[in-house]
Amino acid sequence: MPRPKIAGLAWLVAFLASVSTPLVAQDALPRDAGKLYALLCANCHGEKLEGGQGGSLLTGQWKHGDGGDEHLARIINQGVLEAGMPAFGAVLDAPRVRALSVFLRERMVRAQEEKTEYAKPAASDAVVRSRAANFRVETVAEGLGVPWSVAFLPGGDLLVAERAGKLRLIRDGQLRAEPVADTPAVWAQGQGGLLVVQAHPDYAQPGNGWIYLAYSEPSASGKEAFTAIVRGRIRQNSWTDQQVIFRADTASYVTGGVHFGIRLVFDQGYLYFGIGDRGRQTQAQELNLPNGKVHRLHDDGRVPADNPFVNTPGALPSIWSYGHRNPQGLAARPGTTGATLQIWETEHGPRGGDELNLVKRGANFGWPLITYGMNYNGTPVTADTAREGLEQPVIHWTPSIAVCGIDFYTGDRFPGWRGDLLVGALQQQELRRLVLEGDTVKEQEVLFRGIGRVRAVQTGPDGLVYLCLENPGRVARLVPVE
Ligand code: HEC
Numbered sequence: 001m002p003r004p005k006i007a008g009l010a011w012l013v014a015f016l017a018s019v020s021t022p023l024v025a026q027d028a029l030p031r032d033a034g035k036l037y038a039l040l041c042a043n044c045h046g047e048k049l050e051g052g053q054g055g056s057l058l059t060g061q062w063k064h065g066d067g068g069d070e071h072l073a074r075i076i077n078q079g080v081l082e083a084g085m086p087a088f089g090a091v092l093d094a095p096r097v098r099a100l101s102v103f104l105r106e107r108m109v110r111a112q113e114e115k116t117e118y119a120k121p122a123a124s125d126a127v128v129r130s131r132a133a134n135f136r137v138e139t140v141a142e143g144l145g146v147p148w149s150v151a152f153l154p155g156g157d158l159l160v161a162e163r164a165g166k167l168r169l170i171r172d173g174q175l176r177a178e179p180v181a182d183t184p185a186v187w188a189q190g191q192g193g194l195l196v197v198q199a200h201p202d203y204a205q206p207g208n209g210w211i212y213l214a215y216s217e218p219s220a221s222g223k224e225a226f227t228a229i230v231r232g233r234i235r236q237n238s239w240t241d242q243q244v245i246f247r248a249d250t251a252s253y254v255t256g257g258v259h260f261g262i263r264l265v266f267d268q269g270y271l272y273f274g275i276g277d278r279g280r281q282t283q284a285q286e287l288n289l290p291n292g293k294v295h296r297l298h299d300d301g302r303v304p305a306d307n308p309f310v311n312t313p314g315a316l317p318s319i320w321s322y323g324h325r326n327p328q329g330l331a332a333r334p335g336t337t338g339a340t341l342q343i344w345e346t347e348h349g350p351r352g353g354d355e356l357n358l359v360k361r362g363a364n365f366g367w368p369l370i371t372y373g374m375n376y377n378g379t380p381v382t383a384d385t386a387r388e389g390l391e392q393p394v395i396h397w398t399p400s401i402a403v404c405g406i407d408f409y410t411g412d413r414f415p416g417w418r419g420d421l422l423v424g425a426l427q428q429q430e431l432r433r434l435v436l437e438g439d440t441v442k443e444q445e446v447l448f449r450g451i452g453r454v455r456a457v458q459t460g461p462d463g464l465v466y467l468c469l470e471n472p473g474r475v476a477r478l479v480p481v482e
Pocket of ligand 1: 037040042044045053055061062064065072076083084085086088100
């Protein structure tokens with residue numbers, strides 16, 4: 001029988017693996033999961049995982065397990081020797097095994113998706129038929145850059161935050177050409193810029209009128225940036241009465257355009273918000289730094305005396321939970337408030353490992369000590385997906401969908417969605433509906449896919465579901481149809 005055609009090192013590695021002799025130094029092997037696959041697996045399973053001497057890895061059908069983490073790690077480590085699948089445990093360390101299984105899952109999910117038809121409502125009159133409601137996607141305003149969020153004002157006015165730095169008003173379906181004047185300067189680079197606009201829940205009460213803005217604030221030199229929050233009022237299309245609600249220590253302002261996090265949740269006079277790790281992974285674990293955390297303040301910026309780390313020496317007293325990578329979705333569960341308040345949070349994983357978390361006071365959500373993903377370049381972050389004392393996500397998406405804004409549906413126009421969590425995704429350009437049962441996700445439905453990156457999803461006071469979409473930048477809403 002001809003020997004399978006396996007290139008030099010790969011053959012050696014596969015042979016050594018099959019006799020379980022740890023002779024090949026770890027360092028001789030690439031850390032990139034795609035390269036590892038090409039080197040060690042492609043000869044038997046095909047360049048595109050389509051199968052060969054070993055079966056296809058794309059079908060989702062398995063002989064020795066369910067395709068989950070435990071199963072894939074077991075097969076890679078121990079092989080199926082009697083059937084000709086070598087054991088790689090002696091030559092691959094745990095982080096590489098972990099990265100390989102993320103890689104396999106990525107390819108498998110993509111292959112499944114390519115075969116699946118999803119509603120793609122191209123024209124605004126196309127009706128999307130989903131499980132619990134039929135709807136169409138109606139454009140509210142177009143000609144926007146990257147809209148990051150909208151604020152609902154009494155009387156039907158909408159404010160839109162454009163990431164490039166403009167705050168703009170939509171009145172009677174018309175986008176006002178001149179942005180609101182005198183809003184703060186933002187650092188519009190990479191993922192940074194003007195991110196959140198949101199009205200205080202008591203906006204309409206006499207003396208309130210507060211609008212909150214969250215954005216990437218440039219340092220004095222303009223070379224670095226960090227997330228900041230201010231509130232102010234709008235008079236004659238100008239920003240006035242500004243007060244700083246959150247601003248980090250100048251040492252936290254760093255270069256790099258990633259992971260500013262931010263969404264705001266108000267509850268009983270408190271303000272919750274998430275800040276990303278700013279690309280400094282390990283700092284998410286450091287309690288003296290503001291990045292990689294969810295924070296809680298009074299809505300005027302004071303630190304509440306009962307925050308979890310107020311008495312921890314050196315810790316920032318505004319921290320509510322930590323170990324977050326880049327939280328860009330935050331929402332309070334309807335019917336919960338005060339002591340019962342449930343804040344649900346989505347955060348971007350690296351490559352794989354996007355998370356849905358139920359935020360807990362004082363808890364550590366584990367980044368970067370644990371994650372279900374790997375680095376973008378295919379190298380492992382860690383072998384661990386769980387560790388004692390670190391919180392697990394409610395669910396994770398591996399491969400990533402690039403989770404962004406979330407909101408619970410609370411209106412009355414889509415009765416079949418009430419209490420469900422709507423989840424927008426950038427990379428997958430999709431909107432998902434998650435049906436919860438207790439604190440778990442019972443069901444996920446992709447409502448549509450492919451109409452642009454979904455930055456924000458927000459239930460409007462009119463009960464319609466508002467979306468901030470990219471390429472082309474527009475605000476749209478879901479309108480029910482029979
Ligand atoms: C020498 C050939 C060979 C190489 C190299 C090889 N495999 Fe396999 N693999 C097989 C065969 C044959 C099977 C089918 C085993 C069976 O039928 O039980 C298999 C099965 C599998 C399965 C499916 C297990 C199941 O439960 O159905 C996975 C996953 C897998 N291989 C992953 C890998 C990965 C990852 C690599 C590279 C690190 C790799 N294989 C390298 C031959 C190979």
